[in-house]
Amino acid sequence: MSRTPLLLGLLLSLTTTVVLAEENASVQEAKHLTNIKQVTFGLPRAGEGYFSPDGKAIIFQAYPIGYPFYQIYVQNLDERVPKRVSPGRGRTTCAYFSRDGDSLLFASAHVRPDLDKIEKDARDLAAAGGRRSYAWDFDPYMDIYVTSFDGSKLTQLTDAEGYDAEGSYSHDGKHIVFTSSRDGDPDIYVMDADGKNVRQVVNKDGYDGGPFFSPDDKWILFRSDRDKEHMLQLYVVSVDGKHEFQLTSDLNTVNWAPYYHPSGDYIVWARADYSRGPRGANFDIYSMQLNHEDGKILPGEVERITHHEKADVLPVFSPDGKKLMWTSSRTDDASSQLWIADWKKDGKE
Numbered sequence: 276m277s278r279t280p281l282l283l284g285l286l287l288s289l290t291t292t293v294v295l296a297e298e299n300a301s302v303q304e305a306k307h308l309t310n311i312k313q314v315t316f317g318l319p320r321a322g323e324g325y326f327s328p329d330g331k332a333i334i335f336q337a338y339p340i341g342y343p344f345y346q347i348y349v350q351n352l353d354e355r356v357p358k359r360v361s362p363g364r365g366r367t368t369c370a371y372f373s374r375d376g377d378s379l380l381f382a383s384a385h386v387r388p389d390l391d392k393i394e395k396d397a398r399d400l401a402a403a404g405g406r407r408s409y410a411w412d413f414d415p416y417m418d419i420y421v422t423s424f425d426g427s428k429l430t431q432l433t434d435a436e437g438y439d440a441e442g443s444y445s446h447d448g449k450h451i452v453f454t455s456s457r458d459g460d461p462d463i464y465v466m467d468a469d470g471k472n473v474r475q476v477v478n479k480d481g482y483d484g485g486p487f488f489s490p491d492d493k494w495i496l497f498r499s500d501r502d503k504e505h506m507l508q509l510y511v512v513s514v515d516g517k518h519e520f521q522l523t524s525d526l527n528t529v530n531w532a533p534y535y536h537p538s539g540d541y542i543v544w545a546r547a548d549y550s551r552g553p554r555g556a557n558f559d560i561y562s563m564q565l566n567h568e569d570g571k572i573l574p575g576e577v578e579r580i581t582h583h584e585k586a587d588v589l590p591v592f593s594p595d596g597k598k599l600m601w602t603s604s605r606t607d608d609a610s611s612q613l614w615i616a617d618w619k620k621d622g623k624e
Contacts, residue, residue, distance in 0.1 A: 300582040307562075307580050308599065308616035313606060315613040316355050321348075322602035323589050324613045325443075327372045330593045333600065334360075334370040334379060335613055343397035347381045349424070352615075360426035365390055366414050369441045373468075374448035378421050382440035387416035413438040413461065419453060419470075432470030444468065445488045452476070452495055454484035463497055465514065476516040482507075485532060488514075490539040494572065498531045507531045509544060511572050522563065522574045529556070532589045537596040541565055541620075543580065545588040558586045560601060562620075585609070592618065 304311070315321040315335065324335035331352055336345040339359070347361035347370045361367040365385030372379060387393070417440045419433045433439040435457040442453035448468060455464050463477035463486050477483045481501040488495060495514060498507045502524075509522040509530050522542075523530045527550040533542050541564045547556040559582065564575030581587040583605045590601040599618040604611045 300584070303582040304580070307578075307619050309619065311614060311616040313612055314352065314600070314615050315350070315357070318348075318357065320611045321357075321613055322611050323369070324600050324602070325371055325591055326593045326598075326600065328374055328376045328594055330595060330598070333613065334372055334381075336368055336370060339363075343394065343401060347379070347383075349379070358426070360422060360424075361385075362429070364394070366412055366417065368417075369443075371443045373421070374444055374446065377424055379424060379426075380419065380421050380442050380444065380451065382417050382419050382442065384414040384416040384418075386418075387414070413456060415456075419451070432466070433473075435473075441484050441486065443487050445492045446490055447492055450488075450492075452486040452488055454486065463495065463512070465495075476514065477512055477519070483510075487534055489535055490537055496533045496535060496542060498533060502526060505529070506549065509533050509542075518570070520572045522565075522572075529558075534591045536592050536620075537594060539565070541575075543590040543592070543599070545590065557584065558588045559583075560587050560590045560599075586611075 318337040319340060321335055321337035324333045326333055332349055333352060334349050337348050339346050344366045345368055346359050346363060347367050348357035348359050350357040360379055361381060361383055362385040365383055365387060367381055367383040370379060370381035415437050417438045418431055419439050419442045420429055420431050422429045437456035439453060439455045442451050444451055450465050451468055452465050454461050461482045461484050462475060463483050464473055464475050466473040476495060479501045481499060483497055483499045486495045486497040493514060494511045496511050499510055500507050502508060503526050506526045507529050508524060510519060511522065512519040527548060528546050529549050530544055530546045533544040535542050541562055543560055543562050545558045546561050547558040549556050560580040562578050562580055566573040566575045585603060585605040587601055587603045590599055592599060597618055598615055600613060600615045602611055603614050606612050
């Protein structure tokens, strides 16, 4: 008896299951997301994007064709042609627009003395058919730089020994919050926009990073694995470092990439269930209402935003709060790219 009909039936069943799952995800996501569309193309992998102050352009990191480390690109949203603004060599990450839109902030390790060797090692691995397992590189030669919009006039802002990255501007444009390992482990610091007057805001054992200012510049939102290594949870701390509140506390989950809505009333972030370990854990985007009571910030209602079978991470809002951009592998070729959707809160525009 031929097995062809049986195999064909199984394939059709699997295809139907996948289609139904995608349709169900679309229905669930429609409560908060409409007009979902991919916005980066032509690069092997792109992600961690942020909007320009006028909402017309984005800055993001992506793998160039034929090069093994992320570089920084800018792109107008009405175009598909990205422009590289980072030096073109070494690891680069964590880009951000200045508040006037004239300058670009990012971290780079292009000056490390053994750059030729690490590039060769990465290329040799790729040529042999290997693939580096994902791990965040706390490159000790990583420093924060600012450059003009066209990629010229590169200025170094940090020069302490160790990793300096994950920087973003305050809403008044006067300060930069960032992550640094200058005291031995990654903690959170604030400096003036010109790199002067560096001060530490968070000093806990473990990793504290991914910081962003609240819209009123009174708080800093960040992630930390201080309770259990790698099991990131979300926190807010006052800009003077004196008051800190924990927003998530489930050590069976990994929570990262938190970002404020411009209203300051709620945040979005990426979360995955690791109760069964990392295998099979999938990241989705969630929102959390923030309750302000007697000088405290307490976690409020949580809603799941994305429901796709592929990973959805690194969500950010446009300056007017009307669009959500995030990194997702829901592409046809399963590569990570940037996606944008119109944002609805509580089913309203």
